[in-house]
Structures are given as C-alpha cells and as structure tokens.
Amino acid sequence: MASFEGNIKKMRVSVDSDNLAIYELPVGESFANMNEAIGHHISVQHNAQINCVHCDRVTKKSFNQGYCYPCLMRLAQCDTCIIKPELCHYDKGTCREPEWGEANCLKGHFVYLSNTGNTKVGITRFVTEGVSSRWIDQGASQALPILRVKNRLMSGLVETALKAQIADKTNWRKMLQGEPELFDLIALKETLLSEAADQIAELQQEHGLQSIELVESSVVNINYPVLKYPEKIKSINLDKEGGFEGKLMGIKGQYLILDENRVINMRKYSGYHLNVNIA
Template sequence: MRVSTDAAHVAQYELPVGDDSVSMNPLIGKSVSIVHTGNIYCTHCQRKTKKSFNQGYCYPCVISLAQCDTCIIKPEKCHFHEGTCREPEWGEENCFSDHFVYLANTGNLKVGITRHVTDGISSRWIDQGASQATVMLRVPDRLTSGKVEQLCTQYIGDKTNWRTMLKGQPEQQDLIALKHQMLEKLADDLAQITGDKGIQAVTTVDDVSHVIGYPVEDYPVKIKSINLDKTPQFSGTLTGIKGQYWMLDGDRVINIRKYAGYEVEFSAD
C-alpha cells in the first residue's frame, strides 16, 4: 500500500490494483473481499513467476538487483567501496545521499534508518506502524547509517514486533529524552566516525517528536494471520489498518505488502 499522512498526522492508505488506486481509509468498517487469481508477477520486471521473493521480486531479480542485496537489510554491510556493488549507478543514486537514523515506538522502542522525511514524517515509520518517532542523526550515506544503527543496537532493538504493534496503542514514551540518552552513550563511537570521515559525517537534528495516528476501529485480541498462498480468497469487515496490515473481523490480519505482485480481484461494499 502507498502511504502518506493528513494534516493531523493520521496515516492515509492507497491500495494499487492494476492501473487503479483505491483509497482504503474510507473503507474502514465496511466489507472488503480479495480473490487471488493464482498469478504472480515480479514488481520490477513484470515477469510471471511461481513464487515471490522479498515482497514482490522474481528470483532472477532477487539475485541481480542492488535493491535486493543483503546490504539493503543490513546497510553496515554495504560493499560499494569494494567495487562489488551489483548496480553501481543505482548505488550512487540511492546510497550516497543523506540518511536519517531515528528512534520509533512501535509497541517497543526501536532504532531504524530512512532516506526520506517529508514534512517531518517518514513513510517508513508508517510502514512499521510507529505511533511515535523522532530523528536522531543525519549522516551522508547508507554505510554510515548502518554503522550508527549497529552501534545503537547495543542498547535497543532494530526490529518491529508486528504482533505487539497490532495489539493496540502503545504507551507513550519520551523519545526526546531517550534520544539524548542514546547520544550520550554513543558519544565516543560517534566521535570516532567523525574523526575518520569528517565533522559533517554525523550531525544532530532538532528535537521534534512526531505522533502518528492510524485508522483503526478495533484491534485484534487473538491474532489470526491470513496467508494468501493458503487462503487465496477472503472477505470480511475491515476494522483497521496499521503498518502494512489489514485488520478484519474475527481477529484476522494480513500483511498486504507481503503479497506485492500478486494478481487479485478486489471489491468493497
């Protein structure tokens, strides 16, 4: 799903179906239905494939595209400087621009990185179902962001527990205070990075904590995950959307992004 926020920082969702785009927020509380036709197409090359990898790619693309390399998940393993990037031009365009290291509350405190912060909000925060987030540092490239993120994981995690995220609105945290605590713990390590790469390699960002709302009427009590490969057809009342998950009556949830490239028939009442 494509994501954005409105003026009140409530997540807005659009579902791309073929050439159309369906606004999902108005469908909360209404009946929706999806039927998977059995066809799967690579979101990059549009090749028909029997199995989708990395949320939408065929196997040839997974093993050849830079955007599917291990260093995308673990940026501290960026190997561009070794001359082994799968697609150097793609790497130059996407990995050598400002990256932001952030703290987020997704039900548990986590650290992460993002390239884009629009009007103070990153779409990545919405994808992860973060109820709060704050940017901690700005760095000039992906490799440095990965190194800083790895340093942070000495103290907090870098993963979202999706089940915890879907169980309700988490308790608010003082992210600004936590940010400064983290910066204090990392002071020596960050000084070493700036010593190696220059004083502009790591810069702090103004203290702004963002609160993000989600279109949810009811959270599931006992989560039952829908697998589109095993259950190619489902319908029910859409009770909420958070992260990239639909919540349906009967405590059912489905990670919509997981099925990027799946050909489906979608309807709503």
C-alpha cells in the same frame, strides 16, 4: 462500493493535516482508497498469478516482497546490504548497480527512534514534511529523527552502534495489539547518544566530523485509522487460503485488520494478481 483487479504493490502512504495515516492500495492501474473502506465488507481473491514487481515476469514464488528469483540475484535493491546497510560495499567497487547505488545509497540518511509498540532505532532516506513513509509502513505511533548521516553505509554503522542498547526490529504482533504506551523519545535519544558517544566519535574520526550531524527535532505523533484492534491475532496466509473476506476494522503499518481478530500484511503479497471488492 468498488471493485479492482490486477497486480498489487505495497500500500501508498501519506498523512493528513492531523497526521492520520492515509492508505491507497495499488491494484493494476488503479488505486483503492483503503481508508474509505474501513467499516465496510471487503473480499479479496488471488487467482494464482504472481508477477515480479520489477520486470513483470510471471513467477511461481515471490522473493523480498515481490521480486522474481533472477531480479533477487541481480538487483542492487535486493542485495543483503539493503537489509544490513552497514555491509554497503559501493566503495569496494562491487555494487550490483553502481548508478542505482549512487542515486540511493550515496545520499544523506536519517537515523531515528520510533515507537511501534516498543522503542526501536531505524534509518530512512526521506522525512517529507516531518513524516517518513517508513514510519507509517512500520506502524510507528511516535518517531524522532536524531542524526543526519552522509550516506547509507554511515546510517548502518551508527545504527549498529545504537542497537547494542535498543532493538532495530519491529514486533509486528505488539504493534497490532492496540494503542501503544507513549515513550519519552527525547530522553531516550539523550541516553542512547551519551552511551554511544565513543563509538560515534570513532566513526567521525574515520569518516569526517560532518559525516554524522545531530538533528534537533520534535517528536512526530502518527495516528492510524482503526475502529478496533484485534484481541488475539490470527494471521491470514494468502498462499494457503487463496483469499479472505470480512469487515475491515482498520489499517496499521502495512496490515489490514479484519473482524474476528484477523490481520494480513499486504506488502508481503506485492506482485500478486488479486480481485478486490469493497461493498
């Protein structure tokens, strides 16, 4: 059917008119249409080469899903505050790359609720045409923007106020176990905002009333191209196994689902040089 060779990056995602997730795997200079590969035999082999996704330097070990160690230590996008936005330190003048911070962290963000098998709270910069790529990357079947905030720091502070009541992490095993139970995210939004009203009011008093704004939105439902979910998950480790092959049964989040209950998080191996064959 098709063959590809090169360093990979995380799958590019979008949705069609029915909100079905569409996946393309960047391999070198090409893009493999992974939706078309579902139901077909796929073979992936790693030739033991890893290149940093930022500087292209050859590296023995990948950090933060694709970076070499020098970039891990130098880049703002690899700083601790990317994982914990409430620790954003741009205003303190200690941002590793102030221009990058201005372009990414000082822009408006959304705080959202989603269903990735369980309900969770999260943050995202973009909600393009009603759907954030972050929701698809996390395998969310439902999502609801609830607040718009002025910058990344505020998104982290609000998320911290809410995650005392709700998880902020995706349970990837739960996400891959099948079609999730549907939740009333609008009712959950009302409950969470009511219980966190005092903390949010304190943040507005400190940072300004317009630093946090309520978003009126409908729940977004996202579908995934899956023929069959695994009954008992077996995770593929590309570093130990060197490759894998089998029938591609579906894709959810950044995970390929193969026959025999096997799954692999392709985002984890960004920067790996792979041979990908789809028959």
